[in-house]
Amino acid sequence: MTKHYWERQQQIDHLFKIVDKVQSDENIDSEIKSCLAKYLCVVVSGFLETSIQDIYMDYAQRNAQTNVANFTSRKLTGFHSAKMGNILALSGGFCQNWRTELELITKDEIGDSITSLVDNRHHIAHGKDVGITYSRIKSYYSNSVKLLKLIEKQCNK
Secondary structure (H helix, E strand, C coil), rough: HHHHHHHHHHHHHHHHHHHHHHHHCCCCCCHHHHHHHHHHHHHHHHHHHHHHHHHHHHHHHHHCCCCHHHHHHHHHHCCCCHHHHHHHHHHHHCCCHHHHHHHHHCCCHHHHHHHHHHHHHHHHHHCCCCCCCHHHHHHHHHHHHHHHHHHHHHHHH
């Protein structure tokens, strides 16, 4: 597990523990709870994006010549929309077998969660109304972590 990915995951896990307490408090307004779910959506989406960058950068630095690793690192900083199609294209750029494997494993719940997460983040960022709930964002986060573990496993074979 790359250092940055692990540290961010710990921070988000802690944030979820805090929001769990808020969500269970009946004295806190439902609008505040809704805003926290939106905030978590943005944070989790950013976590997914930057963690994918970190995992592949780490792979390139461990396995490629310095100039190739530097090029890869610069290209990865341009990776922004972590929708499944973009993730699959990125993984296929490293290894077509990785893409095929990710496609098979993520074709249902994981892939749907990732796409919904990113779509919701874009809607939130553009001021559109979304019906994201705390329980749904927890599920999206869980599936994001599953995807990251799959990618990391591929890069560490």
